[in-house]
Amino acid sequence: MTVTPKNQRLLLVAVAIVALLGAALLAMWGLSGKAAYFRTPQDIAAGRGEVGQPLRLGGMVKTGSLQKQPDGVSIRFVVTDGPASVPVLFRGIVPDLFKEGGGVVAEGRLERGGLFVADNILAKHDERYMPPQMGNLAAERKTRETVSQ
């Protein structure tokens, strides 16, 4: 099956369109259910935390809530943003910046009982270790960033 030059160009353009549509459809399929929503404890208290969906929970580690489990590598703690709190269970080595009273983002899933099971803990990377380039707006702006990032 040979084609004329003009038709061939049409065909190749069609192939390109297929590529574009294919990519878009594939992406949409992939994103539904695999993208992780960011939630605060208040969101979860208000019912906006979907059970079973990947989520990112952001807030502060409530002081006094950190409990080390007997296996030595799991911890339980509570993430709070003031009005609301969510209990979290995490099995793994926590980053050194993770401490009570500090900011945290936990990646994982919410279970039906309200427990958030975390696969990964991102301690708030203190980006204020930025050189003060006398009047550097970037450093100042960074010092405004908080837990939600």
Add this chain to the structure above:
Amino acid sequence: MIAEAGLAALWLAAALALLQLGVAFAGPRIGGVRAIAVPAAVAQGLLTLFAFAALITLFVRTDLSVQLVAANSHSLKPFIYRFAGAWGNHEGSMLLWVTVLAVAGAALALLERRLPLDTIRATLGAQAALALGFFGFLLIASNPFARLNPAPPEGQGLNPLLQDPGLAFHPPTLYLGYVGLSVAFSLAVGALITRDVGPALARAMRPGVLGAWVLLTLGITAGSYWAYYELGWGGWWFWDPVENASLMPWLAATALLHSINVLAARGGLRAWTIMLAVVAFSMSMVGTFLVRSGILTSVHSFAVDPRRGTFILGLLVVYVGGALALFAWRIGTVREGACFNLVSREGALVANNLLLSVILGTVFVGTLYPIFVEALTGEKISVGPPYFNAVSGPLVLLLAVLLFVGPLLNWRIDRRPVLRRTIAPALVAVAALVATVALGPMSLLSRLGLSVAAGLTVASILPLIGRNLRRTPLATWGMALSHFGVAVAVAGAACDSAFTRETLTAVRPGESASVGPWTIRFAGVDPVAGPNWTAVQGHLVATRGATRNLFEPESRAFSDPQTQTNEAAIRTYLDGQLYTVLGRQESDGRWQLRLWWKPFVTLIWLGGSLIALGGTLALIGRWWRGWRQRVRAREAWA
């Protein structure tokens, strides 16, 4: 003095870029391509190299009167990291970017002789336009040579994460790759302007694209290995926005490379080649933008500033928007190439381009999706490995399967029962699939990955069978090697996913843990100290049969700035890697240990290196052939 000289060199180079652009615009009437534009391009290359050398000198000397040095360096840093510190920050790396751009432009001007003068003029004009914009960004918004008065007594920059050989030298490799693609971009734009797209253009683009692609492959492979051993999570690719920013140009460049071969050999795929050439460097620029604008946060981000981001976005709109608009406007009038049948080498390469473009598209969408969603609904989401792996995994496997048959096909039309030759690799793949059942439970993707890798190992050498090997061009060897490298890399990734064993536990000194076939005895910890850090060093004795090795992972605390890193202890064996990480001490005296046994994981990076090596062979082969042809032509004249 040096700083001012560097700055002056940059301004002069920018002025020359303006001159070069002027020559392009003035057109045939001035006729100054050889007399003006080429020397201007070469001078720009030399001047920016001088400026970059000046910056390096300032860093090595720790000249604290320069703001950038004061912010990012420290007199106590070892020499090699003072040197590399020049590009370990926004302004310095931007200067590196511009240096590579200018040097690539100089090479293009000096070495390209076969294209018609008009096309060269337009191309040099496009390159000059690129240079002008980035010079402007550097000089106006990211001056690396700004002074600091009074000079502080000591520098701020002793960030321990940057004091690592892999990390220090991986950016230049990547930049040479990314920015090297600018040559293809300029050639594409030049060809669109003069409507002169043909095999000659492809041959002009090929060496630059091949070279840039090899460097990108190496840079990405090295970056992946660095992240693997440094971050201590046992993973080798995180789909971090900055990693994606380096992957997208690579995907486009791979497709471009293959498309160029079609254009050079058969004159086909003109529109595709031009489009890919524009997309490849556009992806490089988009990547630079994403990393420096603060839109996407990542462990890699520099100290970012949305104002700089906006400037780069402006450049993007002009360059990418301009090139795409030019494409839309002019490509219709470029002659179509020769026809080909679906079952042909061209057809297979079109399928190859299709798959690579789809992967590129999905990575692009995934990386930017959070921004779109937040713009439209206000929701904050994050897109990570679950999405990217699910979507790109099957596509990569499809590509690998395509490789069974593609390289064997004839150009234009292949009426031979070519599928017969692919029976061998297909059988090997099926046999491997059956064999994986015996290897235990694993995900379907891993199973298919192992099978396809086995088949591709055989299929990649098929193009060499039945040929007179002594007369086979080096480029063909290169192709076989690169495709073989793909098989190796896929095998490594599949093994990592299928066979990795992990143990996470807390032990007291004297106790043991096991991971896979290994028994690890925890002997205890010792405090150790380095120049700017203190650490707790664990002592582990790993045993497997007769093998017995000592591992010493560390948990390091740096004082200035305060950070904590995990130095994993890794050892490579013939059949895998044992990877050990020390965690914290619990209040009851136990220490956390994270252990991985990763069979054949090093195949991933070995595969990447083989892919790059194949490309290098092709580059050498073509250069050698071109040189021999010129020698013979000269002899014919003599």
Add this chain to the structure above:
Amino acid sequence: MTLRLWFAIPLLVFALFVAAVLWRLADPPSTIVETRLVGQPLPPFATAPIVPGKAPVTSAELTAARQPRLVNLFASWCVPCIAEAPVLADLRRQGVRIDGIAIRDTSADLLKFLRDNGDGYDRIGGDANGQAQIALGASGVPESFLVDGGGVIRYHHVGAIMPQDREQVLAEWRKLR
């Protein structure tokens, strides 16, 4: 002709990208935590003595003093605090009374910091585990609060007080006198 339209699709995709990105650049993620404490009385907290010769800071004393004060959270390990120090010194010269709370710091480091960067603090308290910081709802260092004579928080500045913020801080201070 229709073919031309198809060729414009990449340009369209790019335009969408630029639109999304422009939106994000123009409206960066609102990450400023508005303290819910402005207009509220000081929450109870206490700090320990950490520098010889300087009394520590407690909420009780701040309320009882019946004088407006600037409470500045800082630390010797905090790099932007170095940039802030001269501005604080200048504010002090203009009559602003400043109390400092050193977060998770040691006496030796703090003394060195004050020697190197100046000491404009009337009192300095140590907050070894960040309790005071959390009580005040501060997200990190440096951060400053203007407290009026009645112990009510009237102004909250997140981040280092830079030269360009000086005027505003002074204006807020004068409102309290």
